[in-house]
Amino acid sequence: MRRSVGLAIGAAAVTGAIAWPAATPAGDGPIAALLVPESAQRAELPPRADGSRALRAARGIAALGPRPAGSAAERRAHARVARAFRRAGLRVAVQPFTVPGHGRSRNVIGTLDAPRRDCLKIAMAHADTTAPGPGANDNASGVGVVMAIAARLRRIAPRCDVWLVATGAEERIFTGQGDHLGALALARRARAREAKRRLRFALSLDEVGRDRPFWLRSPAAAPRPHVERALLRAGRATGVAVSWVRDEGDSMSDHREFELLGLPAAKLGVGAGGEPCRHTACDTADRLDRHSLALAQRLAERALW
Numbered sequence: 001m002r003r004s005v006g007l008a009i010g011a012a013a014v015t016g017a018i019a020w021p022a023a024t025p026a027g028d029g030p031i032a033a034l035l036v037p038e039s040a041q042r043a044e045l046p047p048r049a050d051g052s053r054a055l056r057a058a059r060g061i062a063a064l065g066p067r068p069a070g071s072a073a074e075r076r077a078h079a080r081v082a083r084a085f086r087r088a089g090l091r092v093a094v095q096p097f098t099v100p101g102h103g104r105s106r107n108v109i110g111t112l113d114a115p116r117r118d119c120l121k122i123a124m125a126h127a128d129t130t131a132p133g134p135g136a137n138d139n140a141s142g143v144g145v146v147m148a149i150a151a152r153l154r155r156i157a158p159r160c161d162v163w164l165v166a167t168g169a170e171e172r173i174f175t176g177q178g179d180h181l182g183a184l185a186l187a188r189r190a191r192a193r194e195a196k197r198r199l200r201f202a203l204s205l206d207e208v209g210r211d212r213p214f215w216l217r218s219p220a221a222a223p224r225p226h227v228e229r230a231l232l233r234a235g236r237a238t239g240v241a242v243s244w245v246r247d248e249g250d251s252m253s254d255h256r257e258f259e260l261l262g263l264p265a266a267k268l269g270v271g272a273g274g275e276p277c278r279h280t281a282c283d284t285a286d287r288l289d290r291h292s293l294a295l296a297q298r299l300a301e302r303a304l305w
C-alpha cells in the first residue's frame with residue numbers, strides 16, 4: 001500500500017461522496033474495485049471522459065495551423081494551454097528555452113500538488129509541428145487530451161503531485177537538433193526537483209487521435225513495475241487496448257530525454273497502423289476521432305489517479 005487509509009477517508013469526506021461507477025465489461029466496476037485494495041480505499045475517478053472536450057481542444061490547437069518551434073503559432077498554442085491550465089486551477093509555470101536558429105520556445109507546465117509530496121507523475125504533449133502540416137494528430141491530439149485532463153484533475157484528486165505539460169520544439173526534423181529540446185529542458189527541471197527520487201513516470205501523449213490499439217513505447221529492456229506495468233494496468237482498468245513495444249534504437253518522442261537522464265518515461269501513441277499523414281499537410285483535424293481521444297484520456301487519468 002502506498003497510501004494511508006486515513007488520508008483516503010479524509011479526502012472522501014471532503015469531496016462528500018465515494019461515487020462508484022456502473023459496472024462495465026472492462027471490469028472497472030464495484031466488484032473489481034473491491035478486489036483491488038487500493039481502489040477500495042479511496043474515492044473513485046469521475047465518470048469516464050467521452051472525449052468531447054479533448055476533441056474540441058485538439059481542433060482549436062490544429063486550427064492555429066503549422067506550429068514550428070519558435071513560431072508565433074506555437075506561442076499561441078502554448079498560450080491556449082496556459083489559459084486552460086489556469087481555468088482548471090493549476091499553478092502555471094512557463095519554462096523558456098532557446099531553439100538555435102529559430103528563436104525561443106517554451107514548456108507550459110500546470111502543477112497540482114497532492115497531499116503527499118514524495119511522488120510525482122508527468123503527462124506531456126508537444127505543441128509544435130513540422131513546417132508543412134497543421135499537426136492535428138501529431139500532436140494537437142496529445143495537447144487536447146492534456147487540456148481535457150487539466151479540467152478534471154482536481155476531481156481526479158491524484159495521490160502524487162502531477163505536472164501537465166505542453167512542451168515545445170519536439171520536432172527534430174524541423175529544429176535540426178539531436179534532442180527534443182522542450183523535453184530536455186523539462187527533464188532537467190524535473191531532475192532539479194528531485195525526480196530521481198520522486199518521479200514515477202513521464203508519459204508523452206503523441207498521436208493519440210486515431211489509430212488503435214495504442215502502442216506504449218519505451219526503451220526499457222522489459223516492462224518496469226511502476227512505469228510500463230502501471231500504465232498497462234491503467235489501460236486494462238479502463239478498457240483501453242494498449243500493448244507495450246520496445247523502442248528500437250532512438251526514442252522518437254519526448255520520453256527520450258527523460259530516459260537519457262535516467263528518469264522513467266514512456267510514450268502512448270499510434271499503434272501498428274502508423275500515421276500516414278505525419279509531418280504532411282494531410283494531418284488535418286477532420287481525421288481526429290473523439291473515441292480515440294477519450295480512450296487516451298481515460299488511460300492517462302487512471303494512471304495519474
Ligand SMILES: [Zn+2]
Nearest residue numbers: 138139206207
Ligand atoms: Zn509527435
